[in-house]
Structures are given as C-alpha cells and as structure tokens.
Amino acid sequence: MxxxxxxxxxxxxxxxxxxxxxxxxxxxxxxxxxxxxxxxxxxxxxxxxxxxxxxxxxxxxxxxxxxVPSIYHKYLTTKTRNQSYVVNGTLSSNIDPYRPPDIEQMQKFIQRYNNLQSILNEDIFGPLENDSVLIVVQVHTRINYLRHLIVSLAQARDISRSLVIFSHDYYDEDINDLIQSIDFCKVMQIFYPHSIQTHPHEFPGVEEDDCPRDIKRDQAIIRKCTNANYPDLYGHYREASFTQTKHHWWWKANRVFDQIAVTQHHTGPVLFLEEDHYVSEDFIYLLELMQRKVNEICSKCNI
Missing domain, CATH: 1.20.5 (Single alpha-helices involved in coiled-coils or other helix-helix interfaces)
Structure with a gap:
C-alpha cells in the first residue's frame, strides 16, 4: 500500500x-x-x-x-391439348405446342358452330323424332363434373333416341373434344355469343364504369357509375359472372325453341340440365311416363 x-x-x-x-x-x-x-x-x-x-x-x-362399365372409361380419362409433349426431357420436334385461340378466333369458331347447327351421330341414330326427349345441358368450365354427367347419360335407357344439345358460355377445346367423342346419342353444340370470355372489358363482361357490387347507393350516385340508381333488391350491383349465367339460360332457351331448325317445332319433352347434374338410368322412361299421365289427366298442364 x-x-x-x-x-x-x-x-x-x-x-x-x-x-x-x-x-x-x-x-x-x-x-x-x-x-x-x-x-x-x-x-x-x-x-x-x-x-x-x-x-x-x-x-x-x-x-x-x-x-363404371369399361366402355365408358374414355369419358373419365383426362386428355388435354394443354399438356406439354415431352420426349426424353425435351419438346418433340414433330409436335407443335398447343396454342389456345385468341378472342377473335373464338368468335369466328362460335359463329361457325351456331350457323352450322351440326348434329353429330345423326347418320347413326337417325333424325330427332317429335316424341323423343330433347336434352339441353348448360356448360361452363367444370369439365370433371361434365365427364360424370356424360357417363350417366351414356348409361340411360333409350338415350340413343334423344338429341343432347350442349350450350356453352366458355370456349374450350378440351371440352369440345370430350363432347365430340360422344358416340351413344345425337349431339349438338351451341355457344352463347355474348360471354365474358369473348367480351372481357365490355358488357356483359366487366366495364370500367361498373358499380362495385357492395357500394352504397348514395356513393354510387356520387361516383356516377353505371346504373347507380338501380341496385338489386339486396342493394347490390351487377356482377358479370353471375349475370352471365342468367343471360346464358334465357339465350339458350330462346335459341332452342325459336332458332334451331331441328328443334323449333319439337313437341316432345324438353329437359334442361347443367354440367354438374347426374341422371338415373331410367330418367327418360320416367319423364315420358309423366308426360303420358299429364296428357291423360290434365291436357293443359305442362311438366
């Protein structure tokens, strides 16, 4: 220290x-x-x-x-034009990659289908008879559901006497290929020409001035969007995807009853289906039985 x-x-x-x-x-x-x-x-x-x-x-x-009987497995087997064709890890030089049509091409195809009114398999099963069941199917994009509907139709008794009209609001080559592979009855395809697919940025598609679905009426009026004064009963404004379904249904009915040559004078039963429906094997028999009973009991009634 x-x-x-x-x-x-x-x-x-x-x-x-x-x-x-x-x-x-x-x-x-x-x-x-x-x-x-x-x-x-x-x-x-x-x-x-x-x-x-x-x-x-x-x-x-x-x-x-x-x-499902093996003869109908082809309707459940997925085949697509959109798949890549690969050989040893590279694109095959012998196969061009699939390119879906653009809007202008689709509109031309749709007009051609609607003008031709072609009936597939008519040469095999004969023309549509007036007392035969006419089946009209509304189709959108759900191809897997459609496959099972087709299988159920294929197993229905007397389906070969019917004409099945597939009405589309979406142009898709895979769906077309599936429908055109049907070989158990007469088939026709028609296409709703005013779809969202072919009119994506104009009515009936989504326009720039459309009112948002959930906007309040007073806000819509201030904004001056389309039909601001006219929301629906629930206070909502037009949704293109939902409106298209209704427009397609009415177009389809008018097309079948008034504009297709083979059906505009048809007097037999007409059955409307959608792509996600499924029918029993005896649905044609029961429908025709109901029609006969209605004619006997109430001639002015319509099923």
Missing amino acids: AGGRILIPLPNTRYALRRRNSLCAKFAIGIFVICFGLSQLYVLNQTERTSNMVIEMNFSSAAILSM
Whole structure:
C-alpha cells in the first residue's frame, strides 16, 4: 500500500468479451440447427402428405372407374391439348405446342358452330323424332363434373333416341373434344355469343364504369357509375359472372325453341340440365311416363 491507497484489480474484459461472443455464436448455431431440423420435418411431412394425396387420388379414381362399365372409361380419362409433349426431357420436334385461340378466333369458331347447327351421330341414330326427349345441358368450365354427367347419360335407357344439345358460355377445346367423342346419342353444340370470355372489358363482361357490387347507393350516385340508381333488391350491383349465367339460360332457351331448325317445332319433352347434374338410368322412361299421365289427366298442364 502506498500513500494509503488500495489497488483494486480490474476485470479481464477481453476474456469476458470472448466468452460472450462464444455464447452468442453457440446460441445462433443452436437456433439454426433447430430451424433446419424443423424445416426438414416440414418438407418430409409435405412430401408424405403429397404422396398420400396421390395415393388417395389413385384409389379414388380406381374406385370410380370400378363402378363404371369399361366402355365408358374414355369419358373419365383426362386428355388435354394443354399438356406439354415431352420426349426424353425435351419438346418433340414433330409436335407443335398447343396454342389456345385468341378472342377473335373464338368468335369466328362460335359463329361457325351456331350457323352450322351440326348434329353429330345423326347418320347413326337417325333424325330427332317429335316424341323423343330433347336434352339441353348448360356448360361452363367444370369439365370433371361434365365427364360424370356424360357417363350417366351414356348409361340411360333409350338415350340413343334423344338429341343432347350442349350450350356453352366458355370456349374450350378440351371440352369440345370430350363432347365430340360422344358416340351413344345425337349431339349438338351451341355457344352463347355474348360471354365474358369473348367480351372481357365490355358488357356483359366487366366495364370500367361498373358499380362495385357492395357500394352504397348514395356513393354510387356520387361516383356516377353505371346504373347507380338501380341496385338489386339486396342493394347490390351487377356482377358479370353471375349475370352471365342468367343471360346464358334465357339465350339458350330462346335459341332452342325459336332458332334451331331441328328443334323449333319439337313437341316432345324438353329437359334442361347443367354440367354438374347426374341422371338415373331410367330418367327418360320416367319423364315420358309423366308426360303420358299429364296428357291423360290434365291436357293443359305442362311438366
């Protein structure tokens, strides 16, 4: 001790700093290992889940096919023009990639279909008779539902006497190929010419000045959007996708009853279906039975 002062040893700050850095590094490595392990578990779980889903889908597909006569499996087998044609990992030089038609091409195809009024398989099953059932199917984009409807129609008794008209509001070559593969009855395709697909930015599609669905009437009037003064009963404004369904239905009915040569004077039953419906094997028999009973009991009634 010198002059009454006590010397206090200072801590080794360099050692403390190294120790703290070492602990931080270990902590970071531990966090990384935990995150890495969790990510691997997630990947394994997702892989297993995907594998299980594929297995379940295969079992489901096999179960569905087992309930359908083998001659109708072709309607349930997915064939698409949109798939890539790959040979040894490269595009085949002999096959051009499929390119869907543009709007102008679609409009030409639609007009051609509607003008021709062609009936497929008429040469096999003969012309439509006045007492035969006329079936009209409204089709949008749900091809998987449509496949099962076609299978159910194929198994219906006396379906060969019917004409099935498929009315479309969406032009799709895969759907066309499916319908044109039908070989158990007479078939016609018609196309609603004022669809959203061919008019995406103008009525009946979505226009720039359309009122948003949920806008309040007073706000719509201030905004001066289309039909601002006329919301529906629930205070909503036009939604193109929903409105199209109604417009298509009425166009289809008028087209069948007044504009198609083979059906405009038809006096037999007319059945309207949609792509997600499914019919029983005896639906034609029951429909015709109902028609006969109505004629006997109430000649002025209509089923």
